[in-house]
Amino acid sequence: DAGVTQSPTHLIKTRGQQVTLRCSPISGHKSVSWYQQVLGQGPQFIFQYYEKEERGRGNFPDRFSARQFPNYSSELNVNALLLGDSALYLCATRPQYMNTEAFFGQGTRLTVV
Amino acid sequence: QQQVKQSPQSLIVQKGGISIINCAYENTAFDYFPWYQQFPGKGPALLIAIRPDVSEKKEGRFTISFNKSAKQFSLHIMDSQPGDSATYFCAASMQETSGSRLTFGEGTQLTVNP
Numbered sequence: 001d002a003g004v005t006q007s008p009t010h011l012i013k014t015r016g017q018q019v020t021l022r023c024s025p026i027s028g029h030k031s032v033s034w035y036q037q038v039l040g041q042g043p044q045f046i047f048q049y050y051e052k053e054e055r056g057r058g059n060f061p062d063r064f065s066a067r068q069f070p071n072y073s074s075e076l077n078v079n080a081l082l083l084g085d086s087a088l089y090l091c092a093t094r095p096q097y098m099n100t101e102a103f104f105g106q107g108t109r110l111t112v113v
Numbered sequence: 114q115q116q117v118k119q120s121p122q123s124l125i126v127q128k129g130g131i132s133i134i135n136c137a138y139e140n141t142a143f144d145y146f147p148w149y150q151q152f153p154g155k156g157p158a159l160l161i162a163i164r165p166d167v168s169e170k171k172e173g174r175f176t177i178s179f180n181k182s183a184k185q186f187s188l189h190i191m192d193s194q195p196g197d198s199a200t201y202f203c204a205a206s207m208q209e210t211s212g213s214r215l216t217f218g219e220g221t222q223l224t225v226n227p
Binding site: 004033035040041042043044045048056058090092094100101102103104105106107 | 218220
């Protein structure tokens with residue numbers, strides 16, 4: 001079975017631009033969460049989606065948005081990029097909404113210049 | 114109250130030794146405590162997890178010890194191997210209406226010398 005797939009793997013953007021990151025969950029997983037991992041730190045929670053509805057939002061500005069599609073894949077959008085948005089963006093999926101093991105993708109490395 | 118504090122920041126162990134990483138939390142509503150292993154350029158991978166109704170869980174060379182009254186938990190890696198060299202994160206989460214988000218510690222960079 002394929003694991004959590006994220007695309008692209010690497011991305012370079014200029015300040016002020018917008019970016020869209022994509023996540024395909026493990027087959028049968030309905031819960032998708034997004035995390036931001038700045039170099040040298042632990043991942044920080046951004047969003048959780050379950051059954052196409054937002055179920056949780058971390059302490060991130062409104063420049064960050066996400067959505068989940070009927071096939072349970074998800075997109076994370078970041079507008080008006082800042083240098084500080086440079087990070088590894090991780091997608092994690094679970095079979096259900098419940099508090100169980102989360103499976104992470106390999107992440108998208110975003111560099112803002 | 115949502116923080117999870119992890120120590121040490123870095124750890125160097127000889128092959129065959131025991132690696133011990135500690136975490137402490139404040140929010141007593143946390144009810145799931147996983148440990149993740151992350152290699153450079155990869156996403157975190159679950160090693161082992163525990164719930165607060167047990168004090169210890171062992172899987173192979175990895176053991177979690179959990180002290181509910183002290184609000185602390187630790188990861189012990191027995192017979193540490195060079196292949197264990199990675200960054201380790203403790204985390205905590207709770208079932209809540211706002212989503213079962215994971216709150217991560219700051220990470221421990223483990224180096225196992227041959």
